[in-house]
Structure formats: C-alpha cells, structure tokens
Amino acid sequence: MLVIDRLSLDYGGREVIKDLSVVLHSGQKVAIIGASGAGKSTLLAHIHRQLKNRAALCAQSQGLVDSLSLYHNIYMGALARHNGLYNLANLLSPFKAPLAEVSALCHTLELDMAPSTLVSRLSGGQRQRVAIGRALYQRQPIFLGDEPVSALDPAMADRIIQHIIGSHDAVVMVLHNRHQALTHFDRILGLKDGQLVLDSQASALTLADLDAFYGEGMKNEEAQC
Numbered sequence: 001m002l003v004i005d006r007l008s009l010d011y012g013g014r015e016v017i018k019d020l021s022v023v024l025h026s027g028q029k030v031a032i033i034g035a036s037g038a039g040k041s042t043l044l045a046h047i048h049r050q051l052k053n054r055a056a057l058c059a060q061s062q063g064l065v066d067s068l069s070l071y072h073n074i075y076m077g078a079l080a081r082h083n084g085l086y087n088l089a090n091l092l093s094p095f096k097a098p099l100a101e102v103s104a105l106c107h108t109l110e111l112d113m114a115p116s117t118l119v120s121r122l123s124g125g126q127r128q129r130v131a132i133g134r135a136l137y138q139r140q141p142i143f144l145g146d147e148p149v150s151a152l153d154p155a156m157a158d159r160i161i162q163h164i165i166g167s168h169d170a171v172v173m174v175l176h177n178r179h180q181a182l183t184h185f186d187r188i189l190g191l192k193d194g195q196l197v198l199d200s201q202a203s204a205l206t207l208a209d210l211d212a213f214y215g216e217g218m219k220n221e222e223a224q225c
Contacts, residue, residue, distance in 0.1 A: 001026045001142070001170060002050055009042055009194075016042045018194040029165055030172045031181035031202070034191035035214065040174045041146050043191065047172060048144050055142035058135040064119050064127060071115035073130050074102045077137030105133050108163060110156060125151040132160060141169040147176065158183070178210040 149157035190198025
C-alpha cells in the first residue's frame with residue numbers, strides 16, 4: 001500500500017520523525033502507539049499526504065463547522081462526489097437520499113439525535129463520532145484515524161472501531177489505549193522520539209509487552225484513556 005524509506009520530518013523547527021522506514025501492506029489493520037510527542041500524528045499526516053486519493057482522514061482537530069448541523073457536517077464527506085450546484089442546493093434543503101444515508105450512519109454511530117442538531121450543541125464524544133461519520137461518508141477504501149475514539153467510553157469505542165474496520169479495506173489508526181490496539185488490529189507500530197522501535201503482529205504481543213514499550217510512566221496515562 002505504501003513504502004516509507006528513511007523518512008525524516010520537522011514540525012515547528014524540531015525533528016519529530018527520524019530516519020523512519022516502514023512498509024504498509026494492503027488489507028492490513030495497523031495501530032500506531034507511543035507516548036505524547038513521539039511523532040504519531042506527524043507520521044499519520046504524512047501517510048495521508050501519500051494516500052489522499054484513496055484514504056479518508058479523521059484528524060484530532062476534527063474540522064467541524066459549529067454553525068452547521070450534524071447532517072451537513074457528515075455530508076461534507078461527500079462533497080467531492082457531487083458538483084457545486086448539487087452541494088449548494090443540498091445545503092439549503094437536504095435531499096432525501098443523502099439525508100437517509102446520513103441518518104442511517106448516525107444510527108450506526110449511536111448519534112441518537114435529529115440530523116438537524118447543530119454541532120455546537122454536541123458533547124465531545126458526540127463531536128468525535130460526527131468527525132468519524134464524515135470520514136466514513138467519504139467511502140474511501142482506507143481509513144486513517146488520529147485517536148478518533150479517545151473521548152468515548154471503552155465499550156462504545158470498541159463498537160465504533162469494529163465498524164470502521166469492517167467498512168474499509170485497510171485501517172491505520174493512532175491510539176493510546178493498548179487494549180484496543182491488541183484487540184482490533186493486525187499489526188502494531190510503536191514510536192519513541194520519532195523513531196520506529198516496535199513493529200510486530202498484534203497476536204505476538206501481550207499487554208505486558210506494551211507496558212514494557214511504554215515504560216512505567218505511561219501506565220497512569222492509559223488508565224485515563
């Protein structure tokens with residue numbers, strides 16, 4: 001799917017990815033883990049730039065428009081599929097077909113409120129699911145997510161991750177929760193100080209292995225995730 005060879009990247013004048021090489025294969029479900037500041041988001045953004053014609057990105061920043069409805073924020077995922085006139089008309093008065101599609105997606109994401117609800121009125125977890133919905137509505141074969149379920153309770157997060165994985169040929173997701181990484185993903189990449197120090201099949205790892213990767217200082221952080 002993508003070959004990264006000796007990649008180095010700066011962010012804010014600081015080198016955050018250092019001489020990193022990795023091959024991502026089609027069909028894989030990959031979790032990227034590591035402490036805050038390890039370079040995970042920078043690496044995911046680079047992956048998106050390389051795969052943007054085939055991948056939907058659900059970024060931490062979300063990019064939601066508070067003054068628009070839940071429906072219109074999710075519908076933004078389909079803007080590229082239609083011409084400007086269609087999109088403008090749909091903004092003024094939602095068409096039946098996309099409204100039904102978005103409503104069904106909201107039900108799947110457990111967003112149990114009217115599609116006309118303004119995003120400004122939603123909680124943090126609800127906003128996260130709207131951002132996920134927009135990425136899903138792009139209908140791309142690859143899903144890239146930067147901690148997309150961090151604000152959800154563990155049971156709901158598991159259900160949403162399962163839906164994302166079931167809806168895409170390949171998934172690359174930044175996570176802090178190691179249980180989720182081990183449970184839902186085929187392969188785990190671990191970053192430390194911008195370097196790839198762990199690359200393993202999830203089935204070959206245990207929680208103890210990931211505890212050792214993170215170190216004692218990260219145990220309390222994960223307990224809050």
